[in-house]
Amino acid sequence: MSSNLPLSDDDVHAYADGKLSGERRARLAAALERDPALAARVAAIRRQNVDLREAFDPWLAEPLPRELIAGAQRPRGRKPPRGRWAMPALASAATLIIGIGLGWMGRGEVLHLEGTPTTFPRQAALTHALYATDPNRPVEIWANEEDRLVRWLSKRLNFPLHAPNLHAMGYDLVGGRLVAGNEKPGALFMYENADKQRISLLVRKDNEHTSETAFRYALEDGVGVFYWIDDACGYALSGRVDKPQLLAIARVVYGELAAAEAAAPKP
Amino acid sequence: MPDSLPHPDLVAALPRLRRYARVLTGDLNRADDLVQDTLARAWEKRRLWQPGSDLRAWLFTIMHNVHVNQFAVRRREQSESSLDADDGPVAGWEIPVRATQSDRVELAEVFAQMGRLPVEQREVLILAAVEELRYEEIARVQCVPIGTVMSRLNRAREKLRRMCEVSASPLKVIK
Numbered sequence: 001m002s003s004n005l006p007l008s009d010d011d012v013h014a015y016a017d018g019k020l021s022g023e024r025r026a027r028l029a030a031a032l033e034r035d036p037a038l039a040a041r042v043a044a045i046r047r048q049n050v051d052l053r054e055a056f057d058p059w060l061a062e063p064l065p066r067e068l069i070a071g072a073q074r075p076r077g078r079k080p081p082r083g084r085w086a087m088p089a090l091a092s093a094a095t096l097i098i099g100i101g102l103g104w105m106g107r108g109e110v111l112h113l114e115g116t117p118t119t120f121p122r123q124a125a126l127t128h129a130l131y132a133t134d135p136n137r138p139v140e141i142w143a144n145e146e147d148r149l150v151r152w153l154s155k156r157l158n159f160p161l162h163a164p165n166l167h168a169m170g171y172d173l174v175g176g177r178l179v180a181g182n183e184k185p186g187a188l189f190m191y192e193n194a195d196k197q198r199i200s201l202l203v204r205k206d207n208e209h210t211s212e213t214a215f216r217y218a219l220e221d222g223v224g225v226f227y228w229i230d231d232a233c234g235y236a237l238s239g240r241v242d243k244p245q246l247l248a249i250a251r252v253v254y255g256e257l258a259a260a261e262a263a264a265p266k267p
Numbered sequence: 268m269p270d271s272l273p274h275p276d277l278v279a280a281l282p283r284l285r286r287y288a289r290v291l292t293g294d295l296n297r298a299d300d301l302v303q304d305t306l307a308r309a310w311e312k313r314r315l316w317q318p319g320s321d322l323r324a325w326l327f328t329i330m331h332n333v334h335v336n337q338f339a340v341r342r343r344e345q346s347e348s349s350l351d352a353d354d355g356p357v358a359g360w361e362i363p364v365r366a367t368q369s370d371r372v373e374l375a376e377v378f379a380q381m382g383r384l385p386v387e388q389r390e391v392l393i394l395a396a397v398e399e400l401r402y403e404e405i406a407r408v409q410c411v412p413i414g415t416v417m418s419r420l421n422r423a424r425e426k427l428r429r430m431c432e433v434s435a436s437p438l439k440v441i442k
Contacts, residue, residue: 010417013424017395019402045424049396054371055378056397059289060282065299068285071306072277169275248278 007031012038016045061214066255073168121227124202124236125220127179127188132198132239139175139190149176153187159205160264163189164256169249171199199239199246201253205232215250217243226250230257272313273322277306280323283398287327290393291334293360293382301337305330324400328408331390338386373431380430388423395420 007028014020015028032039131138141149146163154161156178163173171191179188179202189201218225224246227236235257237250284305288298308329309316316325360382381389387409394405395416402420406413 009421013395013417013420014402017399044428048377048424048428051374051377052381052392052396055374055381056286056290056393059286062282062285064278064281064285068281068299068302068306069278071303072281073274169278244279245275248275251278251281 012042013045016042017049063254063258064251066259069168069252069255119218120204120234121216121218121225121236121238122220124200124225124227124238125218125223127186127202128198128200128223128225128238129221131177131179131188132190132200138177138198139188140177142175143173145175146173153178156185157187157205161187161203162257162260162264164201164253164260166191166199166249166252166256169252170194171249174198197239197241199237199241199249202236202238204234215247215254217247228254230254270313272309272316273318276322277309277326280326283323284326284330287330287390287393287398288334289362290381290389291330291386293362293386295362301330301334304333304337308333321404323398324404324408327394327398327400328410331408331410376431376434377427380427380434383430384423384426388419388426391416391419392423392427 007024011020011024011028015025020028032042141152143149150161150163153176163176166172170193172193174190174192176187176189178185180186186202186204189203190198191200192198215226215228218227223238223240224243225236225238226246227234228250229235235253237246237253239246239249241249281302284302285298288301288305289295292298292301305326309326312329316322360379362382381392384392390409391405394400394408395402400408402413402416406416409416
């Protein structure tokens with residue numbers, strides 16, 4: 001597009017959308033100063049853009065159905081991989097709900113841990129950093145004894161636990177451990193991918209029920225943490241993984257836990 | 268890896284694919300079917316994916332094509348079997364406004380009026396204003412010249428603005 005051409009309708013749209021550059025952009029900006037009607041038009045387009053985003057962005061925060069996550073995983077028609085990870089995820093015993101009677105009062109609230117104020121995501125990041133880098137003993141009980149691990153943690157925390165299956169995201173369970181919390185212990189499940197990259201899920205019991213399930217993000221000393229509250233449990237997924245990827249995994253964790261909860265017998 | 272798609276990126280794109288599917292179909296269930304069909308098609312065509320390029324725009328292109336094909340088939344079936352298929356050019360928008368979307372009355376209005384735009388205009392608005400794709404990318408997604416994208420965008424914006432104005436007017440007769 002030559003810059004000698006007169007400004008057109010297309011330029012007005014491109015300008016309003018922030019897609020016009022260089023000399024034409026400068027010329028349009030100058031035209032706006034002279035022409036209030038044109039300026040009003042650009043403002044109206046921008047306002048409409050904002051409204052459209054606000055109207056349609058809430059859909060992005062919705063949890064994804066398991067079928068869609070599975071659909072992204074592999075071509076249809078191809079057989080699922082064999083082994084225990086191939087079990088239908090909903091019925092899978094590998095999916096365990098975790099819940100712990102911890103003294104965590106709510107998202108973002110400050111915990112007093114040994115005199116040091118620590119937020120939930122910070123504690124998750126510190127816990128992850130401490131154990132994920134441990135070559136010999138990152139977990140207390142390894143994944144080959146997954147059933148025992150789950151029984152043990154459930155007993156210690158007095159709450160039925162579920163460890164999500166993250167195989168679809170390329171991560172397999174390494175194992176788990178009991179970790180120190182404020183007043184009561186928490187549960188940490190660690191996962192690893194083929195590149196030996198580790199992520200961990202920290203789960204704690206909240207005292208108050210809340211319907212809010214929005215994902216929140218924090219970056220603590222290079223460790224990314226997505227955390228959320230669901231039905232009185234606080235979850236934090238931590239790892240040195242870039243944000244979009246960690247969010248994608250967090251969505252899968254969320255979907256797994258929601259499905260496990262739905263499948264669990266009512267007390 | 269030319270024989271595979273970046274799975275985490277694919278999952279990360281799912282919420283946006285789903286939104287685009289809802290805007291295309293105007294129906295929550297049909298939207299999820301469309302996402303599934305798009306994913307299946309994407310895996311079939313995975314060798315055509317250029318690593319490093321915008322996966323989201325590539326998936327939108329596939330989804331647009333899958334939808335156009337399905338829409339054509341459905342139209343044909345309808346005109347053969349149904350006597351009252353002539354509801355006009357706009358497919359019904361059967362998506363309820365979510366609580367979070369009705370916080371502001373104007374937003375609920377924008378949401379509702381979007382459903383009354385022809386599908387190609389809804390599409391261009393979502394891709395340009397919400398997804399902020401470049402106009403050339405939108406032309407590729409819709410498989411039309413860029414001039415068509417611009418005229419669609421112009422008409423869509425103008426029409427949506429007028430519809431929202433009319434319905435916000437106090438003179439409007441409440442249905």
